[in-house]
Every structure is written in structure tokens, then in C-alpha cells.
Amino acid sequence: QRSRSTMEDSTGRPTKKTVAVVGGGLVGALNACFFAKRGFKVEVFETREDIRQAEVVKGRSINLALSHRGRQALNKVGIEDKIVSKGIPMNSRMIHSLSGTQSQIPYGKKGQFILSVDRANLNKELLTEAETYPNTNLNFDHKLQDWSAETGQMTFARSDGSTEQIKADLIVGCDGAFSALRKQFLRRSLFNYSQTYIPHGYMELTIPPINGEFAMKPNHLHIWPRNTFMMIALPNLDKTFTCTLFMPFEDFEKITTGDEVIDFFQKYFPDAIPLIGVDALKNDYFRLPGQAMVSIKCSPYHIGDKCVLMGDAAHAVVPFYGQGMNAGFEDCIVFGEIMDQLNEDFSAVLPEYSRVRVPDVHAIADLAMYNYIEMRAHVNSKWFLFRKHVDNLLHFLMPKTIVPLYTMVTFTRTRYHEAMDRWHWQDKREGGVGRISRGMQEAGSQAGGIRHSQVHWTL
Incomplete structure (x- = not known):
């Protein structure tokens, strides 16, 4: 066992306080950049090996959708352009109907x-960027094996059986939905915690390039909505698409042979079979079982002036609003803004961070749950598509008064809970438009369109 002090940077000069970031994933690595830029001595601790040298990267691999909040966080540490240059723009949802026709939203x-x-x-990019700071x-x-909220003392175990102790002025928990750091929070009174597993799992499949080019139009998020389940596909730089099938676990379990996989896809995703390939589909479907998805809420996010949770450790959300990473990255911005306001006084910053951030990430957790229903069911509704056009028209005519919920969440830094409140307010304001629209819909229904009972009133 060994311990070390971290009160000097690599040049031997005294630094500000020591910050220990537990977790070297996306939010942990970005947080290291934020704290290092402020001059703190930063120690990052990651359970896994360095993924930059690993032959196989362990962990989740669902593609990420980077939007405004995440980009703003990357911009704060000067790497937005580098990351954006390695991403593929998606301008719209591309909806694949059962018949194979496609339409854009x-x-x-x-x-x-x-x-x-x-x-x-x-x-990898974020870890490399963090390493550019000498502190x-x-x-x-x-x-992480153990830690003290009173002293900031932590004990870490290594794969060779050794342990190491380190003491920090601030511990930042960025160690994911199943956070080891958060376990100590659970032992304390007045800490609220809930977790909800949704009855759907996910499975990843791949659409390879055709003759070296994308097999589908690349600048879209492709969606095959099928009411109780759906499949999505996001483009990659190597001209592949990563497909993710979201489906109730009981439906995954019903399919036990390769022929049953093909029968299932022939029934619900016929246009995807030639894109993925029959043999690949039969093999890849059984490579891993459906993976679980969990939504976690807790509060407060801090203990005293010694520890704070960020990212999935504080607020794991299901992936259906594309805001999990963006919300985690925005945590870094919000914490930094509060640090500026309160002169980096941890005893004041940490409780203020909990006060400000909890209602926002609870709101995006709820919106992510809601958006799953929208993505797998409502996008098939003619009423939904019509309402989207109405919202966009009203936003064009009254850009400061009417702002679509998705726009507020994805293309602004409007606080999540304020976006939700404004969404409800706008929905009431648009009541007159809704009544006119419903009348038009009912008239269309009588002329052979969809029945009113099939329509979802939703944004």
C-alpha cells in the first residue's frame, strides 16, 4: 500500500486545491480539462485500462448525438472544432415505414x-486533451474501494493486488450509472434515490458500406418506428451505420433461431434485411443478449464541501432524447459558472450546484422517457406530422413566443425544467390552433383518413 500527496504540479510549483475525478469516461475526462484550466491539481482515476492502448474498448457503444449543450462545453476547453470535424451532421429524422417508403422530419x-x-x-480525444495540462x-x-466524505481520503485497488491512498480537497464522482462513489451517499439520511429499468432492452447491429459508400443517406438519424419497438441507425465515419434495435425483453427472448430473426425482420423491417445482410443478421443478433437501460434520479448531488456527483453518476437517463452525454457535459459548464459566481468556495458552490442542477436533470430524465413513446409510435401519426408543421410555422411567425420543445432542448441552453414548463404553457396558448387543427383532422378522417381514436395529441 502506498499514499501520495498531490499539492504540487509537474513543474514543482504549488497549485490550487487538489481535485480527484473518479471516472475517466466522457464526463470525467472533460471535467479534468475544466478543473485543470482553472489551475487545480487534477488526478483522474479510472477502473479500466487506458482505452487509447486497449485492443478492445469495454463499455457501452451506442452512438452519441452531440448537440448544442455538449458543443458549448467542448468550446469552453477549446476542442469543439476538433470534435465536430469528426462527427457527421444529421439534419433530420428519416422515417422508414413498413412499406419501405421514407419521409423526413x-x-x-x-x-x-x-x-x-x-x-x-x-x-480518447478528451483523455488526450486532459493530458495536455501539466497539472x-x-x-x-x-x-475505488473506499473514501471519506469528511477527510477526502480515498483508497484505490489495482489489478496486481496493490492499493493506493490519496487525499483530495474535492472528489468529483463521474463513475457512471453504477457509481461506486454514490454508494456512500446512499448510507446518509436525507439523500433521495430512485432507479427505474424500462421493460425494453437494446441490441446493436451494423449496416456495412456498399461499394465503399454509405448504404443509406448519411445526414439523417434513420428510424423504423413500430409502435411497441423501433430500430434506429446513425452514420459513422467509416461509412457504416450503427443500428440499435430497441424492444421489450420478452420479444427478444421469443426469437431463438436465425430463421426466426429473418422472419421477424421480414415482418417489421424488410428494407433493412438487404442492408444488414442475412448472414450477418443471423449471427449478430445472438452475439449479445438485449442490454438493459436504466433511469436514475437522486438528490442532492453533494456531500458537504468534499464531494459532488456529475454525469450518469448523478442522473443516468434513457437515450431517447439524445441528451445523456449533453446533459453530463453541461454539468461541467454549470459547475464552472457557479464557481465563478462564488469565488471557487466549495462550501458554497456544492450546495448551490445541487439546488440549481437537480430540477433540470430530473426534467430531462422525464423528457427522455416521453420521447421514447414519440419516437417509436407518434412519428407514424399523420396528426403528429401535421402538428410538427404547425409548431414550426408558429415558431417562424413568432420566434420569441413559440419555440418547439425539441428546439429548446437540443439547440439552446434553456434550462431543462424551464423548457418543460414553457412547453406546457405553449400547449395551452396553442389551444385555439389545436381546436382548428382537430376540426381539420376530423374532416380528413371522415374523408377516409385516420380515425380520431388513433390520433395522439402530442408535440
Whole structure:
């Protein structure tokens, strides 16, 4: 066992206080840059080996959708352009009907888009950026065993059986949805915690290039909505698409042979079979079982002036609003803004961070749950498509008064809970438009369109 002090930077000069970032994933690596830029001595501790040298990167691999909040955080540490240059713009949802026809639903105004980025590559870039700061040290193969909220003392175990102790002025927990750091929060009174597993799992498949080019139009997020389940596909720089099938676990379990896989896809995703390939589909479907998705809420995010949770450790959300990473990155911005306001006084900063951030990330957790229903079911509704056009028209005519919820969440830094409140307010304001629209819909229904009972009133 060994311990070390971290009160000097690599040049031997005294530094500000020591910050220990537990977790070297996306939010942890970005946080290291934020704290190092402020002059703190930063120690990052990651359980895994250095993914930049690993032959196989362990962990989740669902493609990420980088949007405004995340880009702003990257901009704060000067690497937005580098990351954006390695992403693929997605201007709209491309809806694949059962018959194989495709239709677009733009994400926002012309020029607004989200970016498909590779999780592993982004993580590598962030770790490399963190290492450029002389006051940052990356420690891999360090698994948190124990820590003290009173003293800031931590004990880490290594794969060779050794342990290491380190003391920090601030511990920042960025160690994911199943955070080891958060376990101590659970032992304390007045700490609220809940976790919800949704009954759907996910499975990843791949659409390879055709003759060296994308097999589908690349600048879209492709969606096959099928009411109780759906498949999406995001483009990659190597001209592949990563497909993710979201489906109830009981439906995954019903399919036990390769022929049953093909029968299932022939029934629900026929246009995807030649894109993925029959043999690949039969093999890849059984490579891994459906993976679980969890939504976690807790509060407060801090203990005293010694520890704070960020990213999935504080607020794991299901992936259906594309805001998990963006919300985690925005945590870094919000914490920095509060640090500026309160002169980096941790005893004041940490409780203020909890007060400000909790309602926002609870709101995006709820919106992510809601958006799953929208993505797998409502986008098939003619009423939904009509309402989207109405919203966009009203936003064009009254840009400061009517702003679509998706626009507020994805293309601004409007606080999440304020976006939700404004969404409800706008929905009431648009009641007159809704009544006119409903009348038009009912008239169309009588003329052979969809029945009113099939229509979802939703944004």
C-alpha cells in the first residue's frame, strides 16, 4: 500500500486545491480539462485500462448525438472544432415505414443539426486533451474501494493486488450509472434515490458500406418506428451505420433461431434485411443478449464541501432524447459558472450546484422517457406530422413566443425544467390552433383518413 500527496504540479510549483475525478469516461475526462484550466491539481482515476492502448474498448457503444449543450462545453476547453470535424451532421429524422417508403422530419430550422459521434473516439480525444495540462495526472487501473466524505481520503485497488491512498480537497464522482462513489451517499439520511429499468432492452447491429459508400443517406438519424419497438441507425465515419434495435425483453427472448430473426425482420423491417445482410443478421443478433437501460434520479448531488456527483453518476437517463452525454457535459459548464459566481468556495458552490442542477436533470430524465413513446409510435401519426408543421410555422411567425420543445432542448441552453414548463404553457396558448387543427383532422378522417381514436395529441 502506498499514499501520495498531490499539492504540487509537474513543474514543482504549488497549485490550487487538489481535485480527484473518479471516472475517466466522457464526463470525467472533460471535467479534468475544466478543473485543470482553472489551475487545480487534477488526478483522474479510472477502473479500466487506458482505452487509447486497449485492443478492445469495454463499455457501452451506442452512438452519441452531440448537440448544442455538449458543443458549448467542448468550446469552453477549446476542442469543439476538433470534435465536430469528426462527427457527421444529421439534419433530420428519416422515417422508414413498413412499406419501405421514407419521409423526413427536420430537427430544426435550416442549418440546425445534431452530430453523430463515436463514443470511444470522443473519449480518447478528451483523455488526450486532459493530458495536455501539466497539472493533470491520469491514473488507469485504479478501482475505488473506499473514501471519506469528511477527510477526502480515498483508497484505490489495482489489478496486481496493490492499493493506493490519496487525499483530495474535492472528489468529483463521474463513475457512471453504477457509481461506486454514490454508494456512500446512499448510507446518509436525507439523500433521495430512485432507479427505474424500462421493460425494453437494446441490441446493436451494423449496416456495412456498399461499394465503399454509405448504404443509406448519411445526414439523417434513420428510424423504423413500430409502435411497441423501433430500430434506429446513425452514420459513422467509416461509412457504416450503427443500428440499435430497441424492444421489450420478452420479444427478444421469443426469437431463438436465425430463421426466426429473418422472419421477424421480414415482418417489421424488410428494407433493412438487404442492408444488414442475412448472414450477418443471423449471427449478430445472438452475439449479445438485449442490454438493459436504466433511469436514475437522486438528490442532492453533494456531500458537504468534499464531494459532488456529475454525469450518469448523478442522473443516468434513457437515450431517447439524445441528451445523456449533453446533459453530463453541461454539468461541467454549470459547475464552472457557479464557481465563478462564488469565488471557487466549495462550501458554497456544492450546495448551490445541487439546488440549481437537480430540477433540470430530473426534467430531462422525464423528457427522455416521453420521447421514447414519440419516437417509436407518434412519428407514424399523420396528426403528429401535421402538428410538427404547425409548431414550426408558429415558431417562424413568432420566434420569441413559440419555440418547439425539441428546439429548446437540443439547440439552446434553456434550462431543462424551464423548457418543460414553457412547453406546457405553449400547449395551452396553442389551444385555439389545436381546436382548428382537430376540426381539420376530423374532416380528413371522415374523408377516409385516420380515425380520431388513433390520433395522439402530442408535440
